[in-house]
Amino acid sequence: MLDLAAALSSAMALVTSLDPQMLVIVRLSVLVSGSAVLLAAVIGLPLGALLALSDFPGRGALVVAINACMGLPPVVVGLVVYLLLSRAGPLGEFGLLFTPSAMVAAQTVLVLPIVAALSRQVVADLWEEYGEQLRSLGASRPAVVATLLWDGRFSLLTAILAGFGRASAEVGAVMIVGGNINGVTRTMTTAIALETSKGDLALALGLGIILIGLVTAVNAAVFLLGHVARRRMG
Amino acid sequence: MNRETDSILPLELDGVGYAVQGRRLLQGVSLRLEAGTRTIVLGPNGAGKSLLLRLCHGLLEPTEGLLRWGGASGLAEQALRRRQAMVFQRPVLLRRSAFANVTYVLGLLGMPLVARAEAAMAALDRFGLADLAARPARVLSGGEQQRLALARAWAMEPDILFLDEPTSALDPSSTLAVEMAIHDFHVAGVKIVMTTHDLGQARRLADEVIFLSRGQLIEASPAATFFKGPVSGQARAFLAGELVC
Numbered sequence: 001m002l003d004l005a006a007a008l009s010s011a012m013a014l015v016t017s018l019d020p021q022m023l024v025i026v027r028l029s030v031l032v033s034g035s036a037v038l039l040a041a042v043i044g045l046p047l048g049a050l051l052a053l054s055d056f057p058g059r060g061a062l063v064v065a066i067n068a069c070m071g072l073p074p075v076v077v078g079l080v081v082y083l084l085l086s087r088a089g090p091l092g093e094f095g096l097l098f099t100p101s102a103m104v105a106a107q108t109v110l111v112l113p114i115v116a117a118l119s120r121q122v123v124a125d126l127w128e129e130y131g132e133q134l135r136s137l138g139a140s141r142p143a144v145v146a147t148l149l150w151d152g153r154f155s156l157l158t159a160i161l162a163g164f165g166r167a168s169a170e171v172g173a174v175m176i177v178g179g180n181i182n183g184v185t186r187t188m189t190t191a192i193a194l195e196t197s198k199g200d201l202a203l204a205l206g207l208g209i210i211l212i213g214l215v216t217a218v219n220a221a222v223f224l225l226g227h228v229a230r231r232r233m234g
Numbered sequence: 235m236n237r238e239t240d241s242i243l244p245l246e247l248d249g250v251g252y253a254v255q256g257r258r259l260l261q262g263v264s265l266r267l268e269a270g271t272r273t274i275v276l277g278p279n280g281a282g283k284s285l286l287l288r289l290c291h292g293l294l295e296p297t298e299g300l301l302r303w304g305g306a307s308g309l310a311e312q313a314l315r316r317r318q319a320m321v322f323q324r325p326v327l328l329r330r331s332a333f334a335n336v337t338y339v340l341g342l343l344g345m346p347l348v349a350r351a352e353a354a355m356a357a358l359d360r361f362g363l364a365d366l367a368a369r370p371a372r373v374l375s376g377g378e379q380q381r382l383a384l385a386r387a388w389a390m391e392p393d394i395l396f397l398d399e400p401t402s403a404l405d406p407s408s409t410l411a412v413e414m415a416i417h418d419f420h421v422a423g424v425k426i427v428m429t430t431h432d433l434g435q436a437r438r439l440a441d442e443v444i445f446l447s448r449g450q451l452i453e454a455s456p457a458a459t460f461f462k463g464p465v466s467g468q469a470r471a472f473l474a475g476e477l478v479c
Binding site for chain 1: 291293312315316318319320322326328329330338339342343370372373390
């Protein structure tokens with residue numbers, strides 16, 4: 001109990017004094033997860049819209065596969081990306097393993113199914129409502145996709161932020177492909193795992209507090225956004 | 235646009251029918267919709283009124299028969315669609331301002347960006363919506379939403395306007411506003427094709443009546459003739475308020 005209290009107070013000290021070592025870690029975490037979410041959104045939003053609006057053989061199976069991939073274990077994704085990027089792997093020549101780029105790639109794979117599956121649902125629901133009207137207006141296919149993505153913007157932002165929550169909280173994938181190298185590929189989650197095993201509970205707890213604060217802030221933003229959107233846009 | 239000489243009308247239907255999984259919901263409808271007049275489609279529930287509108291508008295493909303736009307030789311499907319507008323029973327408005335709902339369709343029609351704002355405000359103003367231009371469309375009242383749908387159709391400058399029971403969810407004053415809007419379209423030379431359950435409304439608006447029952451065209455005649463003495467037993471019973479199906 002004493003240990004915990006002591007660790008908590010030194011953790012708070014680290015957080016309030018904005019410890020430089022800690023800030024490096026926080027910054028990298030946000031950068032990596034943020035880039036992964038951005039990439040996943042750029043690919044996932046149009047992909048989800050396409051899945052919602054088009055009909056082709058195997059579409060149902062693809063939808064099921066993408067939905068299932070929302071629960072991919074991060075360590076397995078990390079392992080696969082590791083094999084792809086390792087020296088002997090098909091993408092080995094780029095030398096990306098144990099760099100932040102590798103971590104972004106792994107987290108993009110993790111987040112993409114969430115963004116694609118949720119945006120497919122959002123766009124499909126909107127199409128149900130708008131379809132006849134948009135066809136009546138003579139909207140072309142690209143115009144339809146753009147319209148539905150824009151009109152679903154608040155729900156889609158929720159999907160994207162859910163993806164950010166998953167990326168910033170996972171440890172397995174970034175640990176394997178990043179290697180947890182101090183100052184280079186160390187994120188909040190890998191640092192917490194390491195410091196805990198080393199016994200430096202203060203830094204681990206401090207990072208944990210920041211991580212929880214970040215995730216809480218993201219979720220509060222999602223909640224407020226939905227609330228405001230419903231009130232303003234109906 | 236000169237609607238007299240440039241119109242895609244008349245629309246001719248030749249033996250048009252529509253079936254879903256072997257069930258024939260509409261069959262053997264042959265008629266001719268001329269420019270300029272107001273055609274009201276009447277009939278009991280399930281007669282195929284909305285279906286007929288959707289087939290004419292091209293939202294559904296007929297499973298039998300042919301549809302021909304007389305004045306549209308050489309126009310592609312999408313160009314043809316852009317000369318028509320439809321107002322639905324429940325207006326479908328985008329999640330943006332009333333103003334942006336109108337500029338949106340002007341964009342679809344390829345109007346240059348600089349011209350859109352003025353055209354949109356003119357359309358909103360025409361239907362008494364200028365003060366509501368900045369309001370999110372979906373928080374407007376039911377009557378305002380339907381008027382916005384009409385303003386949006388107006389901005390499209392269509393040759394023909396389809397209306398599928400546009401007032402069935404509205405109170406009397408909103409219904410009056412919609413009927414006045416329909417009158418505006420008519421005066422501007424737009425062909426009106428509308429379904430309604432309100433016989434009073436049909437009498438007020440119709441130049442000609444198309445009466446459907448059980449997926450078949452029973453009568454197509456001038457309004458005066460139809461309301462004075464319908465030829466068919468079904469139409470007589472319908473007008474007398476009997477329960478027909």
